[in-house]
Amino acid sequence: MKEARVIMDTGAHAAALAVKSARVDVVPGYPITPQSSIMEAVAAMVENGELDARFIPVEGEHSTLAAAVAAAAAGARVFTATSSNGLLYMHEVLHMAAGGRLPVVMCNVNRGIFAPWTLWADQQDSFAQRDTGWIQYHCSSNQEVFNTILQAFRVAEQINIPVMVNFDGFTISHCLMPLTLPPQEDIDRFLPPHKPEWRLDPAHPSSFSNVTNAAEYAPFRQMLSSDIMASIPLVKQAAQEYKDITGMWDGDTIDAYRLEDAEVVAFAVNSMAAELRLSIDILREQGIKAGLLRLRLYLPFPADDIVSALPQNAQVMVLDRNYNFGHPGGILAAELKSVLFGRRSDITVKNRVMGIGGVDLTRRYMAAEIRAMMDE
Amino acid sequence: MTTSIKQLPDNEQVLSGNGSCGGCPSPMALRIVGKALGPNAIMLLTPSCAVASMGMTPRLAYNWPCINVCFATAGSSASGIAQAVEILKEKGRLQGELPTVFNWVGDGGTYDIGFQALSAAAERNDNIIHFCYNNEAYSNTGVQRSGATPRGSFTTTTPGGKRQPKKNMALLMLEHDIPYVATATVAYPGDLYDKVVKAKSIPGMKYIEILAPCYLGWQFDMPDTVQMSRMAVRSGAWLLWEAENGKISFNNPSSFIVSGIKDADPVDEYVMKQGRFNRLLKGPDAAQRIAEIQGDIDRQIAFMRERAKITI
Numbered sequence: 001m002k003e004a005r006v007i008m009d010t011g012a013h014a015a016a017l018a019v020k021s022a023r024v025d026v027v028p029g030y031p032i033t034p035q036s037s038i039m040e041a042v043a044a045m046v047e048n049g050e051l052d053a054r055f056i057p058v059e060g061e062h063s064t065l066a067a068a069v070a071a072a073a074a075g076a077r078v079f080t081a082t083s084s085n086g087l088l089y090m091h092e093v094l095h096m097a098a099g100g101r102l103p104v105v106m107c108n109v110n111r112g113i114f115a116p117w118t119l120w121a122d123q124q125d126s127f128a129q130r131d132t133g134w135i136q137y138h139c140s141s142n143q144e145v146f147n148t149i150l151q152a153f154r155v156a157e158q159i160n161i162p163v164m165v166n167f168d169g170f171t172i173s174h175c176l177m178p179l180t181l182p183p184q185e186d187i188d189r190f191l192p193p194h195k196p197e198w199r200l201d202p203a204h205p206s207s208f209s210n211v212t213n214a215a216e217y218a219p220f221r222q223m224l225s226s227d228i229m230a231s232i233p234l235v236k237q238a239a240q241e242y243k244d245i246t247g248m249w250d251g252d253t254i255d256a257y258r259l260e261d262a263e264v265v266a267f268a269v270n271s272m273a274a275e276l277r278l279s280i281d282i283l284r285e286q287g288i289k290a291g292l293l294r295l296r297l298y299l300p301f302p303a304d305d306i307v308s309a310l311p312q313n314a315q316v317m318v319l320d321r322n323y324n325f326g327h328p329g330g331i332l333a334a335e336l337k338s339v340l341f342g343r344r345s346d347i348t349v350k351n352r353v354m355g356i357g358g359v360d361l362t363r364r365y366m367a368a369e370i371r372a373m374m375d376e
Numbered sequence: 377m378t379t380s381i382k383q384l385p386d387n388e389q390v391l392s393g394n395g396s397c398g399g400c401p402s403p404m405a406l407r408i409v410g411k412a413l414g415p416n417a418i419m420l421l422t423p424s425c426a427v428a429s430m431g432m433t434p435r436l437a438y439n440w441p442c443i444n445v446c447f448a449t450a451g452s453s454a455s456g457i458a459q460a461v462e463i464l465k466e467k468g469r470l471q472g473e474l475p476t477v478f479n480w481v482g483d484g485g486t487y488d489i490g491f492q493a494l495s496a497a498a499e500r501n502d503n504i505i506h507f508c509y510n511n512e513a514y515s516n517t518g519v520q521r522s523g524a525t526p527r528g529s530f531t532t533t534t535p536g537g538k539r540q541p542k543k544n545m546a547l548l549m550l551e552h553d554i555p556y557v558a559t560a561t562v563a564y565p566g567d568l569y570d571k572v573v574k575a576k577s578i579p580g581m582k583y584i585e586i587l588a589p590c591y592l593g594w595q596f597d598m599p600d601t602v603q604m605s606r607m608a609v610r611s612g613a614w615l616l617w618e619a620e621n622g623k624i625s626f627n628n629p630s631s632f633i634v635s636g637i638k639d640a641d642p643v644d645e646y647v648m649k650q651g652r653f654n655r656l657l658k659g660p661d662a663a664q665r666i667a668e669i670q671g672d673i674d675r676q677i678a679f680m681r682e683r684a685k686i687t688i
Contacts, residue, residue: 025463028456052467054459056452059496063452066445066493070456073443074418075464078456093446200418200441200457202475208443212433 016041075199098133120358262291412572451497595651
């Protein structure tokens with residue numbers, strides 16, 4: 001029995017190692033800061049034979065995802081990665097991937113979007129893709145990036161829906177953290193080889209994404225909608241079995257910290273949610289019963305899990321690193337309120353937008369913000 | 377020696393019954409392509425007449441696995457499939473001969489919105505055949521101008537006639553230094569067949585452009601598709617040529633026109649048979665407008681004659 005290996009690694013390189021562990025077949029790629037390091041690492045692994053796959057150096061992100069979904073239609077296990085405006089440029093193909101039921105896995109390294117220019121993290125890019133039909137994870141550590149890519153392939157291939165694995169630019173993508181690499185046999189046990197139900201096969205001519213009448217189009221869309229909802233138990237199952245095999249756990253749809261008796265609950269995603277654990281400790285030292293509910297699965301929005309996890313009469317402080325233009329505050333707050341409406345009238349929701357375009361979010365700053373929100 | 381129409385194989389990849397207009401050159405040309413490619417192929421299409429007429433889900437008039445991809449992505453999508461089937465075969469997850477991966481795309485998906493991805497696929501020399509069936513306009517959306525629309529042509533977005541000449545797309549593809557480029561048209565099925573057979577045997581990126589006279593866009597009588605195709609070639613408005621590894625050779629009858637052995641037919645008859653031109657040729661400047669069209673044709677013939685002399 002081989003032992004797990006612990007190394008120091010960046011989030012971007014952790015993603016590339018997960019791609020290798022998943023035995024991916026095809027990786028189309030195009031550079032964009034801060035994602036480029038993932039593609040560079042994958043290209044090097046293909047070149048030196050570490051990864052038995054094809055790297056396709058395409059000419060833009062729209063083509064990146066087009067090549068990815070086409071390769072998936074041909075029966076390959078496919079990975080790609082992007083960030084910010086690259087993700088926006090893919091928007092049309094995001095819809096095609098989900099509507100075409102092609103189980104691609106893609107990392108999006110969260111970065112604020114143009115204009116004006118920024119290189120640093122917020123979640124405007126991934127949240128803007130809410131209605132494309134992708135399953136969306138958001139990760140808060142390098143280890144979680146590695147673990148989640150493997151879980152994402154399993155879920156995507158079980159239900160034929162593409163999965164986006166999001167994590168913050170630089171804070172996660174470029175910072176070193178300890179990374180545990182499970183033995184390959186364990187990963188192979190968790191993630192079996194890809195056996196697609198259908199593929200482009202000359203022995204069985206059939207059409208993909210062809211013209212439909214309303215009588216056929218509507219059921220296709222209805223199936224996509226209900227299957228996205230049906231992915232929640234698969235996400236939980238993947239997290240649980242990954243834990244059973246590797247011993248590692250990042251939460252499933254949500255991740256809770258000191259939540260059971262909390263009267264004040266911080267609600268956030270990504271790296272700021274990792275920092276928030278320390279803010280919670282500060283608040284607890286100040287005598288405030290604070291806890292954290294980190295959303296790991298943004299889409300489908302895990303309404304039932306959130307509703308049942310929130311303690312009675314809690315004040316929920318939603319810390320949004322994005323704007324919900326046309327509404328006051330951020331997108332997570334709006335999403336949270338919509339699932340609580342009519343189900344948890346005991347809960348109070350308060351909201352702050354912070355950290356836009358990489359503004360530093362320290363544990364002390366966020367603890368002070370939560371403290372101030374309590375008095376509002 | 378060009379294969380005669382009587383020698384074409386019997387296999388049919390275009391099944392009877394599809395949604396094309398009467399006289400549509402797209403299934404006509406695709407039928408010849410199918411005879412050359414055979415059944416072991418994967419077909420990609422972008423939104424176009426070819427998709428609108430391929431049969432509503434779950435019916436399919438083309439006897440290949442077909443995927444309809446985003447409009448701008450024929451080049452990159454085909455690369456994805458070509459790379460996927462190659463690696464799956466290498467890994468033992470795909471048995472038998474590698475299928476031919478080919479695009480069946482109009483001039484919009486080639487000259488305009490699809491140009492970037494196609495150019496990149498050519499630069500990567502991925503193992504695909506890109507067919508452009510060129511009807512010189514966006515016929516599927518109601519005949520709007522494209523980069524392939526010739527000067528002087530009426531479209532719904534050039535109500536006074538297009539003021540600019542068309543691109544020489546096949547030449548642009550040749551300048552990507554790909555192993556095979558050819559032009560063809562439906563009036564010369566043996567020529568088209570031979571070119572597809574050749575393309576199939578060459579690894580890397582192949583580009584074949586097929587002039588496809590569209591009765592709706594060009595405004596001629598539905599039964600005259602093949603005649604229009606022949607007139608385009610005989611007037612020199614469309615040149616039949618191919619280039620293996622960058623060396624251009626002209627095919628009959630274009631070879632006679634380019635070499636000067638035979639004069640091209642004057643463009644008047646070809647132009648006056650088409651409503652897209654002749655509706656604008658009723659004013660006092662008709663002679664000047666025809667001269668402009670003739671000038672574009674003469675210039676292209678002269679340019680291609682000189683370009684073909686470069687064989688390094």
